[in-house]
Amino acid sequence: MKSITATKPLEEIVDSLGKARKVALFGCGTCPAMMGTGGLEQVLEMRSNLEGKGFQVIHDEVIPVACEMLPYEAKEELVKRARAAEAALVLSCSLGVRQVCSYLESIPVLPALNTLFIGVEEEGGTFVEECRQCGDCVLARTGGICPVTRCAKSLFNGPCGGSVQGKCEVDPSIPCGWQMIYDRMKALGRLDMLMEIEPVKDWSVSWHGGPRTIKLPE
Amino acid sequence: MKSGSNLEKVLSAGHFAVTAEIGPPKGGSGRIVESKGEQIGHAADAFNVTDNQTAVVRLCSLASCAILARMGLDPVMQMLCRDANRIRLQSDICGAVALGIRNILCLSGDHIKFGNHPTAKSVFDIDSTQLIQTVKLMRDEHKFLCGEEVSGEIPLFIGAVENPYSDPFEWRVHRLAKKVKAGADFIQTQAIYDIPKFARWMEEVCDAGLHEQTHILAGIIPVKSVGMARYMRDYVSGVEIPAEFVRRLEDAKDVKEEGIKMIVEIIEQVKEIPGVHGIHVQAVGWEEIVPEIMERAGLLPRPII
Numbered sequence: 001m002k003s004i005t006a007t008k009p010l011e012e013i014v015d016s017l018g019k020a021r022k023v024a025l026f027g028c029g030t031c032p033a034m035m036g037t038g039g040l041e042q043v044l045e046m047r048s049n050l051e052g053k054g055f056q057v058i059h060d061e062v063i064p065v066a067c068e069m070l071p072y073e074a075k076e077e078l079v080k081r082a083r084a085a086e087a088a089l090v091l092s093c094s095l096g097v098r099q100v101c102s103y104l105e106s107i108p109v110l111p112a113l114n115t116l117f118i119g120v121e122e123e124g125g126t127f128v129e130e131c132r133q134c135g136d137c138v139l140a141r142t143g144g145i146c147p148v149t150r151c152a153k154s155l156f157n158g159p160c161g162g163s164v165q166g167k168c169e170v171d172p173s174i175p176c177g178w179q180m181i182y183d184r185m186k187a188l189g190r191l192d193m194l195m196e197i198e199p200v201k202d203w204s205v206s207w208h209g210g211p212r213t214i215k216l217p218e
Numbered sequence: 219m220k221s222g223s224n225l226e227k228v229l230s231a232g233h234f235a236v237t238a239e240i241g242p243p244k245g246g247s248g249r250i251v252e253s254k255g256e257q258i259g260h261a262a263d264a265f266n267v268t269d270n271q272t273a274v275v276r277l278c279s280l281a282s283c284a285i286l287a288r289m290g291l292d293p294v295m296q297m298l299c300r301d302a303n304r305i306r307l308q309s310d311i312c313g314a315v316a317l318g319i320r321n322i323l324c325l326s327g328d329h330i331k332f333g334n335h336p337t338a339k340s341v342f343d344i345d346s347t348q349l350i351q352t353v354k355l356m357r358d359e360h361k362f363l364c365g366e367e368v369s370g371e372i373p374l375f376i377g378a379v380e381n382p383y384s385d386p387f388e389w390r391v392h393r394l395a396k397k398v399k400a401g402a403d404f405i406q407t408q409a410i411y412d413i414p415k416f417a418r419w420m421e422e423v424c425d426a427g428l429h430e431q432t433h434i435l436a437g438i439i440p441v442k443s444v445g446m447a448r449y450m451r452d453y454v455s456g457v458e459i460p461a462e463f464v465r466r467l468e469d470a471k472d473v474k475e476e477g478i479k480m481i482v483e484i485i486e487q488v489k490e491i492p493g494v495h496g497i498h499v500q501a502v503g504w505e506e507i508v509p510e511i512m513e514r515a516g517l518l519p520r521p522i523i
């Protein structure tokens with residue numbers, strides 16, 4: 001799994017920094033490093049961009065896995081190095097931003113990236129979203145291809161009337177998710193499963209009602 | 219009778235039915251809906267009002283249909299899954315019944331990307347097949363999706379759409395079967411230009427016995443100009459316009475007249491295809507042409523039941 005990110009426009013970043021002049025920069029050595037959005041190179045580039053805009057970058061570092069809680073000493077060390085900062089800018093997905101927020105409680109911790117989706121690398125350099133984490137997975141009935149994610153209308157009984165030659169009506173560069181599901185079910189000899197009407201979905205386990213949490217048994 | 223709507227009566231009596239589309243205005247003028255109703259009210263059995271078609275905001279289908287119903291016309295309320303969740307949808311279904319609407323057409327809806335609010339969030343809580351099922355549940359079992367009871371009757375004639383030209387072609391009839399199983403009493407198809415392909419699809423529909431379980435109305439879109447034909451050919455996903463059709467328009471001295479002539483020819487051919495129970499004319503922004511087309515296709519006067 002990868003958290004797919006893209007860099008925000010510099011103007012937006014500068015705007016979000018507001019009155020802060022002394023900035024600490026954090027990258028992430030995992031997904032953003034692989035994607036070229038938050039590795040060492042991008043952190044240094046951000047440094048020079050900000051300096052060009054008159055900011056003082058008092059510290060920069062790439063946290064190996066920004067979304068994971070640092071051990072106590074490492075965390076203390078980070079806090080010490082960022083002590084003089086008036087704001088922190090994090091080149092990671094939102095999980096990394098959240099984690100750095102928890103270390104630096106007294107200054108704004110700001111995202112330098114947009115967190116786009118969780119996805120996989122389909123071919124070299126092309127990342128594609130595969131799951132929206134809806135909470136009630138239907139892949140068993142759709143040949144392992146997600147209708148929520150791969151269909152532009154998240155249809156459960158597709159394809160819609162706009163599916164033409166394997167392409168989605170929304171954009172010919174998007175493969176029609178339901179054509180993919182159809183092809184896969186056909187290959188599996190299970191088109192009979194697609195004849196069943198998929199009942200209305202339970203979205204209560206999805207994006208509603210505040211953050212979803214789960215506690216592992218002791 | 220499931221709904222007692224004029225459309226249901228005409229179809230049940232075995233007549234070749236005609237439905238026509240009325241496009242609501244981009245504003246609050248009910249008078250515009252009324253005047254379109256006055257203009258073409260005699261030329262069809264029922265009148266679809268689109269629901270924010272192509273994701274462009276317009277006067278809502280529910281209000282427009284209520285205006286038509288007040289005039290004594292038989293409206294078909296189009297309802298999309300794009301803009302509302304199951305609570306709003308079921309509530310509007312009750313509202314439609316309360317206002318005298320007796321036909322409903324269930325659709326997923328064009329994607330928001332094509333409209334005038336491309337930054338909006340789409341809903342798609344349920345899909346069109348599930349919406350058909352929902353209306354049927356409310357009508358036949360007097361139940362909401364949650365299982366609670368619906369008070370009173372929900373007499374609605376349930377419609378759905380299908381596109382014989384989209385892919386995978388070999389799956390389209392099965393998809394139609396799903397919608398019929400879900401409860402579709404009638405089907406309005408995507409615009410028909412390629413007659414042989416449509417006839418092939420209808421053959422499959424009849425082989426599967428679906429023409430006996432639902433009423434298929436063939437979609438008809440009159441073409442006003444060469445530009446419109448080219449646009450539909452090139453940009454409207456799922457519409458197939460044969461090259462010959464465009465060529466005839468290009469070569470015509472009087473393009474409008476040629477367009478009408480070709481549409482009348484299409485209607486005449488479609489009428490002969492076994493299993494087709496009517497047509498659905500969508501003369502978007504050109505509603506006033508419907509009576510002339512119907513007259514020339516020999517479909518006037520409409521039956522009074």
Ligand code: SF4
Nearest residue numbers: 131132134137138146
């Ligand atoms: S059905 Fe839900 S959990 Fe399964 S892949 Fe799709 S979004 Fe993810």
Ligand code: SF4
Nearest residue numbers: 151160168169176177
């Ligand atoms: S064309 Fe395919 S992917 Fe696109 S909205 Fe329709 S069914 Fe979904």
